[in-house]
Every structure is written in structure tokens, then in C-alpha cells.
Amino acid sequence: MRWLSDNFHTLLVADWDEEYTVFQPDSGKTHFFNQMSMEMLSFLSRRPVSIEEICDYLSRQSGQTPDENFQDNIEKILYHFNALGLVKKEN
Amino acid sequence: MDKDKSVEQTNHSESAQKMCKPSSVKKQKRRMLLKGTAALPVVMTLYSGAALARTSNITGEAASVTEAVFVNTGNGPQLLCVLPKEKLDSGAYDLGETPGYTLITNPPINPLTDDPATILVKKNAQLENCHLLGGIMISGAAFTSIAAKTSVFDNLMIL
Numbered sequence A: 001m002r003w004l005s006d007n008f009h010t011l012l013v014a015d016w017d018e019e020y021t022v023f024q025p026d027s028g029k030t031h032f033f034n035q036m037s038m039e040m041l042s043f044l045s046r047r048p049v050s051i052e053e054i055c056d057y058l059s060r061q062s063g064q065t066p067d068e069n070f071q072d073n074i075e076k077i078l079y080h081f082n083a084l085g086l087v088k089k090e091n
Numbered sequence B: 001m002d003k004d005k006s007v008e009q010t011n012h013s014e015s016a017q018k019m020c021k022p023s024s025v026k027k028q029k030r031r032m033l034l035k036g037t038a039a040l041p042v043v044m045t046l047y048s049g050a051a052l053a054r055t056s057n058i059t060g061e062a063a064s065v066t067e068a069v070f071v072n073t074g075n076g077p078q079l080l081c082v083l084p085k086e087k088l089d090s091g092a093y094d095l096g097e098t099p100g101y102t103l104i105t106n107p108p109i110n111p112l113t114d115d116p117a118t119i120l121v122k123k124n125a126q127l128e129n130c131h132l133l134g135g136i137m138i139s140g141a142a143f144t145s146i147a148a149k150t151s152v153f154d155n156l157m158i159l
Helices: A035-044 A051-062 A068-084 B003-012 B014-019 B021-036 B049-055 B116-132 B140-149
Strands: A002-005 A012-015 A019-024 A029-034 A087-090 B043-046 B070-073 B076-083 B100-104
Touching: A002 A035, A002 A068, A019 A035, A029 A035, A035 A051, A035 A068, A051 A068, A068 A087, A068 B043, B076 B116, B100 B116
Parallel strands: none
Antiparallel strands: A002 A087, A012 A019, A019 A029, A029 B043, B070 B076, B076 B100
16 A cells, blocks of 8 residues: 655645644644654655655654654554545555 | 744743743643654644634523523514534533524413513523423524524524
8 A cells, every 4th residue: 555645735834943834725724743744744745655665764864763663653643644634545 | 923033032032931831831842742753753733713613503501591592473582492413521512514493482472461570481481392392592692603604593583
């Protein structure tokens, strides 16, 4: 299964020095992201990617060694993004 | 507000922040969660109160029958009995997007012949009949608020 951001181009993003406010016109909601969330969503806007690719990318960006825990957390965030309508699955 | 203005405001409000320490601590914790947790993605969502309000009508029951809405009909004043979708844990009622209602006709009130005490007794009796139907009375303020958002109460002439 691959993931892709949904209507990323419609999001209104304000950068507050590694914090981001993201207004989502489709839902009328405003989200607060940290740097890693923004990198994750931005990465998902380029092309459909698997969870492994996301973990690999984020771990390189943050200088972490990805373990099972890390992947679990990323997966939780992905499903949360999905519930918010920020990303979608592509089988 | 742009970033520079925000920084300026932060500097100028140092003394205010000292006076509001609990709020400041909360703010700091939130910032730590967002900024300090670089090892994990963090997302917090602000739900628009206005958007929620548009999807439903939540109100409490009027405090007394004297504050309730009565509709002026040819057969005298009749209690506007609103039928809630559900009672919330907070004690308020969710009336749904399009609130349902009925007018309580019994006992009939004749404002020309009934004295004020009798009218009050009859209004309370109408309220009891409304409760028997699972309905509630709403205040004039709640009526106005709901009427502004929906057309459900159009054509009603309230007292």
C-alpha cells in the first residue's frame, strides 16, 4: 500500500520557525505541525510512497535509526492524516 | 499577524506573562511538544467552532415557562415544543440540523377571558404535555439563534 497527500496544493501554510500552521480549506480546520510532520506531508505530496520509504526518508532527515517503534508511530500519524483528509491511500 | 510583530508582542508582554504563569507554562509545554519533539511528527488540530455550530443546534431548556416561546395562534398562545435529537452529557440538547417541533394546544389558553394566574397554570400544563412528548421549551434567545440559521421556524409568530 502507498500513501499520497490529498489536495496538498490547496493547503495554506504559514512557517513560524520550524512550527507550521496549516489551514485546510476543504474542512475549514487549522492544524499545527512540527518540522517532521511538515516534512512528512511535503514528502507525500511528491509521489505515492510506502510506509518504509517514509520512514527511511524521515529517519535520514532527523538523523535517527528507524526501528519498529518509529515505524509504528509514523503509521499512526499516517492514519491520523488520513482521518483528517490530508492524505489518501493508493493500493 | 506577521512573525516580526509576534516576536515584538512576545517581548513587550514579558511582565504580563509573569502575571499569568500557569498559562505561560501551558504555552511552553505546547511549544515543547511541537518544537522539541523533533524525533516524531506532531499534529494538533483546531476545530472551527463556527463550523460545528453550523452543523447542529445545541441549546438548553428555557429556565422557566415565563421565558419560553409561545406561538400566537387563532386559538390562543401555544407552547413551541421543540423535539431534541438527543440529550448531551453536559445536560444540553442537540436539536439537530433541522429542529423538529410541535405546538401544544392543550389546555387552550384564552388571553381575553383567562386571568394571569390561570394563564400561568395553563402554560405550565402545556409544558407538562410537551415533556410527555419528549420535547423541551426553548427561550426567545435560543429561538432567535436557531431561526437565524435555519428556516424551520419561518411563518411562526411568537409572543
